[in-house]
Amino acid sequence: MIVRAARETDIGPMKALIDRYAAEDRMLERSDTFLRANLGDFLVADDAGTFLGCAALAGLTTDLAELRSLAVASDAGRRGVGRAIVLACVERARERGLRRVFALTLVPDFFVKCGFTLSSLGRLPEKSASECPVCPKRFACDEHAMLLHLDGTTPPALAPGDPVGGVHAPLPPH
Template sequence: MILRKAVMPDVEAIYTLIQQYAEEGLLLSRSRLSLYENLQSLTVAEENGRVIGVAGLHILWSDLAEIRSLAIAPDSKGKGIGKQLVLQLIQEAESLGIARVFALTYQVAFFEKCGFQLIQKESLPQKVWKDCMNCKKFPTCDEIAMIFYIPSLVPVP
């Protein structure tokens, strides 16, 4: 399995992965147009020429980014692929000088294993909620906010 930046031919596989989870209400749906427009922010896990995972690093401010659209193919779950993607995106954020990376999730235990901690959604800047306007759960979002502080860039509170 390799991790690499997404390329145009990956979009259909990425779309299919995300839609699977969006239909279950576990991820925000993404249009193909959105995937094309944000392709440079996506990292994929590939095995034998097949995209088996995806995650995006969405920069929101000078010191804040979000991990979004984390999806693993059902037959590839439990192999540590999600954690590898998250750690890769944290490393990417660090290389960009971004001190904090957050996720809105239902998978609290998973993100805790990746070093994230619980925070109040209200502690995140309003800009974070831009995508929430398109979500069918708005304004009654039940996702949990979690954050990772990059030690080399900010002391952990």
């Protein structure tokens, strides 16, 4: 398996996989137009020509990027594909000189295993100002904000009562 930059020929498989997860309300839908316009942000996992999954690293500021649209084909699950894609996105962020990477997720434990720390969307105003205003879940966000500092420091811990998503979602069990 390799993780590589997405190509025009990956748009169909990326869209199909993202659409499947979006239909299950597990991620935001992405249009063909969006995927084409943001193709340079996407990485894909590929095993001898078989598409296994994808994610995008979208720069929001000069020091912050969002890891988004992470999706792994169901038949490739539990093989390290998601982790490989996340680590490749983190490496890309380092190469770009970014200081922080965050993700919004329904599966915070996965991101903890990849080195991220549970955070608060309130600590990421750049995200709140970008996609959140047009997100269909903006009034009932059920995702957890996960943050990784690329300098090796750990983001501040959440205080009891800090919201982790766009609404006052409870902290996940440890």
